[in-house]
Amino acid sequence: MFEVTHVDPSGARIGRLHTASGVVETPAFMPVATNGSVKTLSFETVAGLGFDALISNAFVLYLRPGLEVIEAAGGLHMFMGWDRTVFTDSGGFQMLSPEFYEKTSEKGVSFRSPLDRSRHLLTPESCIDIQNRLGSDVMMVLDDLVPFGSSGDALLASVERTTRWARRCKEANRSDGQLLFAITQGGTDPVLRRRSADALVEIGFDGYAIGGLSIGEPKEVMSRILREQAEILPKNRPRYLMGLGSPTEIIDAITSGMDIFDSTFPTRNARHNGAYTFQGYLNIYRGGFKDDTAPIEDGCKCYSCKNHSRAYIHHLLRSREQTGKSLMTIHNLYFMQRLMALTKEAIREERLSEFKEEVSGPVASKYAGRL
Ligand SMILES: [Zn+2]
Numbered sequence: 001m002f003e004v005t006h007v008d009p010s011g012a013r014i015g016r017l018h019t020a021s022g023v024v025e026t027p028a029f030m031p032v033a034t035n036g037s038v039k040t041l042s043f044e045t046v047a048g049l050g051f052d053a054l055i056s057n058a059f060v061l062y063l064r065p066g067l068e069v070i071e072a073a074g075g076l077h078m079f080m081g082w083d084r085t086v087f088t089d090s091g092g093f094q095m096l097s098p099e100f101y102e103k104t105s106e107k108g109v110s111f112r113s114p115l116d117r118s119r120h121l122l123t124p125e126s127c128i129d130i131q132n133r134l135g136s137d138v139m140m141v142l143d144d145l146v147p148f149g150s151s152g153d154a155l156l157a158s159v160e161r162t163t164r165w166a167r168r169c170k171e172a173n174r175s176d177g178q179l180l181f182a183i184t185q186g187g188t189d190p191v192l193r194r195r196s197a198d199a200l201v202e203i204g205f206d207g208y209a210i211g212g213l214s215i216g217e218p219k220e221v222m223s224r225i226l227r228e229q230a231e232i233l234p235k236n237r238p239r240y241l242m243g244l245g246s247p248t249e250i251i252d253a254i255t256s257g258m259d260i261f262d263s264t265f266p267t268r269n270a271r272h273n274g275a276y277t278f279q280g281y282l283n284i285y286r287g288g289f290k291d292d293t294a295p296i297e298d299g300c301k302c303y304s305c306k307n308h309s310r311a312y313i314h315h316l317l318r319s320r321e322q323t324g325k326s327l328m329t330i331h332n333l334y335f336m337q338r339l340m341a342l343t344k345e346a347i348r349e350e351r352l353s354e355f356k357e358e359v360s361g362p363v364a365s366k367y368a369g370r371l
Helices: 043-048 058-063 067-072 076-080 124-134 152-172 190-203 219-232 247-255 265-271 303-307 310-318 322-348 352-359 362-367
Strands: 002-007 013-019 022-026 028-030 053-057 085-089 101-104 109-112 119-122 138-140 179-184 207-210 239-241 260-262 274-277 280-283
Touching: 013 322, 022 028, 028 053, 028 322, 043 322, 053 058, 058 067, 058 085, 058 124, 067 076, 067 124, 076 085, 119 124, 124 138, 124 152, 152 179, 152 190, 179 190, 190 207, 190 219, 207 219, 219 239, 219 247, 247 322, 247 352, 265 274, 265 322, 274 322, 303 322, 310 322, 322 352, 352 362
Parallel strands: 028 260, 053 085, 085 138, 138 179, 179 207, 207 239, 239 260
Antiparallel strands: 002 013, 013 022, 101 109, 109 119, 274 280
């Protein structure tokens, strides 16, 4: 169940998604735990940062360690040791990568395991069976993705197949307790986007993700599509923009009516020395930080900034110490949490567009010490 508690004039919303494992306050950013782990962090730390939900990958876990291992542990939550909400992605996106992908037919997607080159066919039915057995709180349908720039005919075929597969996923679901989200397709074509959303809404899902975006289209085009999709999708269902990257893009998408996000960017960038701050993006590996006694971000109340200097973290990164990557990841995820909290506050006070301008401009640093 999803309740919207506040909508501002731009269409940005605050809400609460109820799952079998608890409540997810939206707008929500989810850390990515593809293999069942938020890289370099314990779940005690992830929970301590205040995350209500994370997203794992059903297809990757099916390949390794395999469903039997996870079922024997009592399901994915028990296996990982995380009792809050878990989303599972079907893995359709990964399967498009050339190292896995073989072909798509009406039946499903054939691919080879990158681990042992074994052959697998993922169908809408098997995709749901895997997620039922994992016991995630929110399952994603299998969708038919086409690359950015695909022609009208290929896009139309993708929209129609995505609809047929979504229906098959819904019919295959054997669990009442798990929510099932559909994924709209249609590239940047407004007519096909509408057609995809309309068809999926008619079948009826617990939430809707906007798929096939953030793969090369201009920013304005994405904002337009999101606003149009938000008008079509039911008001009482969460809207999930999958795999979207930067903090400013996420605020843009919230302004366009999106509720839930995930991205590997904050964690991956952290492991590659990049810190998100309200003063801008900092590469802590750079020589200039060698003897800098300030924290990563002045005023930040995360564990890393409260306890350590840029100089220390710079030293750990240069020495290839894992702790350096952990401390960077903690800071970036804390930054994302602050960004969501400040965005929520701005929605409530109906000054989101002002906030959006501020965080992308020179006065962004005034938010550094907030929350
Ligand atoms: Zn910090």
